[in-house]
Amino acid sequence: MKTNPMKPNRSNLSVPGHVKxxxxxxxxxxxxxxxxxxxxxxxxxxKVTARELVVQSLRHMNWKEKTVTVRVNSxxxxxxxxxxxxxxxxxxxxxxxIVLPKIHHPGxxxxxxxxxxxxxxxxxxxxxxxxxxxxxxxxxxxxVSQIAQASRRLKTLVFGVADYSNSIGAGLMxxxxxxENEANLYPGHRWHYSMxxxxxxxxxxxxxxxxxxxGYFKDRxxxxxxxxxxxALGFNGKWVIHPDQIDVVNQVFSPSxxxxxxxxxxxxxxxxxxxxxxxxxxxxGRMVDQATLRLAKTLWAQAAYLGLV
Numbered sequence: 001m002k003t004n005p006m007k008p009n010r011s012n013l014s015v016p017g018h019v020k021x022x023x024x025x026x027x028x029x030x031x032x033x034x035x036x037x038x039x040x041x042x043x044x045x046x047k048v049t050a051r052e053l054v055v056q057s058l059r060h061m062n063w064k065e066k067t068v069t070v071r072v073n074s075x076x077x078x079x080x081x082x083x084x085x086x087x088x089x090x091x092x093x094x095x096x097x098i099v100l101p102k103i104h105h106p107g108x109x110x111x112x113x114x115x116x117x118x119x120x121x122x123x124x125x126x127x128x129x130x131x132x133x134x135x136x137x138x139x140x141x142x143x144v145s146q147i148a149q150a151s152r153r154l155k156t157l158v159f160g161v162a163d164y165s166n167s168i169g170a171g172l173m174x175x176x177x178x179x180e181n182e183a184n185l186y187p188g189h190r191w192h193y194s195m196x197x198x199x200x201x202x203x204x205x206x207x208x209x210x211x212x213x214x215g216y217f218k219d220r221x222x223x224x225x226x227x228x229x230x231x232a233l234g235f236n237g238k239w240v241i242h243p244d245q246i247d248v249v250n251q252v253f254s255p256s257x258x259x260x261x262x263x264x265x266x267x268x269x270x271x272x273x274x275x276x277x278x279x280x281x282x283x284x285g286r287m288v289d290q291a292t293l294r295l296a297k298t299l300w301a302q303a304a305y306l307g308l309v
Contacts, residue, residue, distance in 0.1 A: 007067070008032045008306060009156070009208055010237040010253035011246045014071070016041040017050030023057040031246050032237065033067045038083050039074065039101050047079050051086055058091035069132060071099035075108055084112060088119045088129060097130035097155055102163060104139040109150035116153065128153060132210075135198055136160030137167040148201040157202040158239070159195055161212035189229060199234040208236045217242035227252040255303040263303070266296040 013031035015022050017038045026034045036057065042050045054070060070091075072083035087098065100112060109131060116129050131153045135144055141164065148157060170190075195211070202209040211230035214223045217240075227238050227249050238249050255263070265283060270293050273281040281288050303309045 008237070008250075008253070008302075009067070009210065011249040012069075012210055012237060012239045013243065013246060014041060014213065014239055014241050017054045017070075018042050018046040020053045020057060023053075024061060025243075027061060027063060027066055029243055029246060030250060031240065031243075032250070033069060033096075034063075035069045035071055035099060035239075037071045038079070039071050047073065051079075051083055055086060055090045058087075058094045063094065067096050068094065069097040069099050070095055071101060071134075074102040075100070075111070076102070084115060085119070088116055089123060092116075092119060092123060092129050093125050093127070095129065097132050099132040099134060099158070101134045101160070102136045102140070103133040103147055104137055105143055106146045106150035109133055109147060109154060113151035113153050130155040132156040132158055134158040134160045136163035138164070139167075141194055141197065144198055144201040145204070148205040148207055154205070154207060156208040156210055157198055158210045159191075159198055159212045159235075161191060162215075164191075164194065192233070195230065195233050195235070203234060209234060211235045211238040213239040213241045214245065215241070217245055220244075220248055223248050224252060254306055255299050255308060259299055260303050260309060263296040263299045264309075266292060267300060270296075 009032050011031040012033040012035055013026060013029060014035050014037050015026045017036050023036065026036075036054045038047065038050050038054065058068070058070075070083075070087050072087065073079035084098065087095065098112065098116075100108065103109060112131060116131075119125075120128065131151060132155055133147055133150075135141055135147070135157055136159075140147065144157070148154065199209045201207075211227070214226045216222055223245055230238055231253055235253075237253050240246055240249055266288055269281055269283050269288065300309065
């Protein structure tokens with residue numbers, strides 16, 4: 001299964017797998033992607049229950065056109081193998097992707113991809129289950145380019161800032177550990193290098209890049225700033241951990257009226273220039289070449305898909 005490149009992945013809402021009442025509410029939320037979680041949001045004594053509830057919700061709730069994924073436990077736990085088997089065998093025809101946390105090595109992706117090969121053959125699924133790989137450790141970031149090439153199933157790379165911080169010894173700098181309070185810690189963007197490296201690996205392999213959640217869900221201004229930085233670096237969207245964060249993230253990762261107006265100006269000027277045989281043209285004293293035109297076309301297509309033009 002290939003995802004429509006214009007289908008938005010702006011907001012990815014994480015929903016605890018063991019809290020079933022949240023599953024139904026998530027279906028009708030404005031998030032582009034609902035991720036039913038079996039990992040960090042689920043206590044160890046609820047892991048088996050969460051797995052069973054997620055399968056029930058996937059099979060018996062109407063997910064309509066919603067993109068739905070499941071985050072399994074990491075491969076170095078006693079839960080992951082059964083998570084993958086049960087979710088893929090019992091609901092593989094419903095989900096869009098399995099999210100793999102704490103990926104260290106391309107072999108991690110190889111293993112899950114080959115396992116899914118067998119499940120899909122046995123179940124005769126008509127579409128392919130995709131994989132989202134979460135880069136959350138120094139080992140994973142060091143191997144991110146190889147990980148990005150590990151499987152045809154790979155759709156997305158996700159940045160996991162909390163575990164990455166722990167992995168490199170950055171320490172606990174805020175209550176949630178998920179990206180807030182950054183301005184007081186470092187004279188610049190603390191994760192610029194890591195995030196840019198991950199985006200480069202993703203886009204070089206035609207993958208999406210999704211940013212980590214912002215932990216202080218009552219801080220809309222901080223969330224907007226965090227999401228805006230991610231978008232400026234080339235990310236396609238951001239995980240959210242609370243429904244109140246969805247509208248902010250959707251807005252940041254959608255073309256703004258100013259973006260759309262700018263794109264139309266470029267497209268109109270370039271269309272007019274084609275009749276005169278010009279390659280690069282000037283608009284308001286600024287050069288516009290074919291690279292800029294491609295940017296404008298991409299943005300306009302996104303806006304059209306979202307119904308903004």
